[in-house]
Amino acid sequence: MNYAFKHANNSQIYDVFLFVHLFLTNKGGLNIFASNSMIMKQLLLVLFLAFSSLAIYAQQTNIGVRAGLNYSKLLGPLEQVAGSEGETIAFSNGFHFGLSYQYNFVDNLGLRFELLYIQNGSIKKYKGPSYYIIRNSSLTTFENGESELFLDTSIGNLSIPITLHYKVHPKIELLTGIYASFSISPTANGALNFDSTDNPDDIFFSQSLFYRYYSDEPLGFEASGSGTPVFRGEEEIIIPRIANAYYQYTDADVDGSPYKVIDVGLIAGANYYFNRGFYTGVRASYGLRDLTKNDQDFSISQFEVPTTLVTRDDKDTHFGLEFSLGFKF
Secondary structure (H helix, E strand, C coil): CCHHHHCCCHHHHHHHHHHHHHHHHCCCCCCCCCCCHHHHHHHHHHHHHHHHHHHHHHHHEEEEEEEEEEEEEEECCCCCCCCCCEEEEECEEEEEEEEEEEEEEECCEEEEEEEEEEEEEEEEEEEEEEEEEEECCCCEEEEEEEEEEEEEEEEEEEEEEEEEEEEEECCEEEEEEEEEEEEEEEEEEEEEEEEECCCCCCCEEEEEEEEECCCCCCCCEECCCCCEEEEECCEEEEECCEECCCCCCCCCCCCCCCECCEEEEEEEEEEEECCCCEEEEEEEEEECCCCECHHHCEEEEEEECCCEEEECCCCCEEEEEEEEEEEEC
16 A cells, blocks of 8 residues: 555645646646647546545555454353362463454544454463372273362464544544454463372372363373373372373263354454554453353362263353554555
């Protein structure tokens, strides 16, 4: 987009109109292009119309780029157990970047469309009564114990925000709108410490968590280094040092990622302009959909004896803050 077109003022456009008028009517002593004058006049008229269209279009539209850091978490009921710390949720950090297109209705009011890659997520912590599923080829048991869990989830999204922008001051702009996002790479990393209360002398271990929700398999783990031996009666079972997302589950328990693919929500924020194009901004986003699949939102603290998982039928929604630098042309 020609930057000069965008900033063409009314006097410049008037000068072009006057020149074309004089040329086409052959007034004011203009006598150029004497031969083939009609063809040249028509060509000039076409060029003038194209110039005018571009000048008007440039004043009505902008393209831009935006990038920055964001902090997000899931909002929803926490799993609490009397006498323990239970579950807590904290902000996870990520980044975003993308392109924008804005149509300006008037000088201080426009509608902006963006295509962003953005990392949303949440940090889950849990400390309290729990269980661990121990399996071999012939027997599955749920071991009661105490767990200390740390899990930092990051969900890469392709997001499409649509926002209305209103300038209350030449340097200050308010915005509000909606977004739709599509999960493309949910992952998580963390650690788990487990101490059995059923067999405290035989079953206790620490485990790293390396989750790639779209590619991990049921009962999967990382074959890296030696695991931790635990004993169920006289039987030795090796707990892997690094567990994948579905290590404790079978095909019957899980069906793909525990997170839904599509989210929609609301946006509000503000931008501050250093000059006509360069700005910094902050915005908040609030999701309207439950992001977790209820049939895979398993309780951390409870199971049904002897070996049945308990699911939580609650709503976990996204909340995020974005801090950006941007430029529009």
